[in-house]
């Protein structure tokens with residue numbers, strides 16, 4: 318199930334993932350919006366709007382990367398946000414964006430691993446992750462840690478790629494994902510392996526009900542699954558039970 322970015326290297330998946338995002342950090346935002354034709358912004362907006370009933374929540378954004386989801390959570394919900402990521406170069410881009418938007422008082426980012434989060438139990442009202450869980454070395458450990466730091470009754474929102482099931486979107490998607498995306502992504506980022514890893518990791522990652530099972534194993538109760546754009550991505554909403 319676990320796919321690594323650089324096939325010939327012996328290092329752990331976590332180390333390789335951190336190196337890969339360090340390599341592409343400068344081009345990440347541009348490529349994200351270019352390769353998704355801007356639709357990733359809409360998906361993030363919908364993911365954050367799953368929390369719109371919360372009043373000024375305290376949110377942990379795991380695998381925050383360049384901070385887009387964290388910034389959106391503050392703008393749309395008035396949330397105070399802490400972001401963590403294992404890639405220092407991605408965090409540098411996030412820090413600059415937060416500073417440029419004058420949000421340093423309400424968003425902070427720090428180096429941190431989802432599989433060993435540096436926070437006390439039951440700290441956050443919600444935990445969010447966009448396009449991060451697929452990259453975890455140990456999915457269960459990452460999800461269990463995220464559950465631990467959530468307050469009872471708190472929500473976990475996970476936005477992740479999934480696989481469309483219906484003709485012709487499935488066929489078009491596979492063509493785009495396996496052929497065009499590695500070509501353009503590799504050319505622009507100069508890290509071809511990174512954009513070969515992207516489709517490969519998506520094809521080998523649990524989606525739909527299979528991912529909900531992973532959430533249950535980590536102690537969460539899946540509440541809703543919202544397919545985005547014919548199922549290219551899915552927003553998973555899960556709740557931490559009040560009595561654990």
Ligand SMILES: C[S@@+](CC[C@H](N)C(=O)[O-])C[C@H]1O[C@@H](n2cnc3c(N)ncnc32)[C@H](O)[C@@H]1O
Pocket residue numbers: 331334335338379380381382383384385386401402403404407429430431432446447448449452453454459
């Ligand atoms: C595709 S990027 C997503 C970034 C951001 N959430 C977004 O929506 O653009 C995935 C991020 O997950 C981070 N990541 C991977 N494994 C992680 C882990 N175990 N703990 C924290 N961050 C991790 C990577 O460093 C990378 O920045």
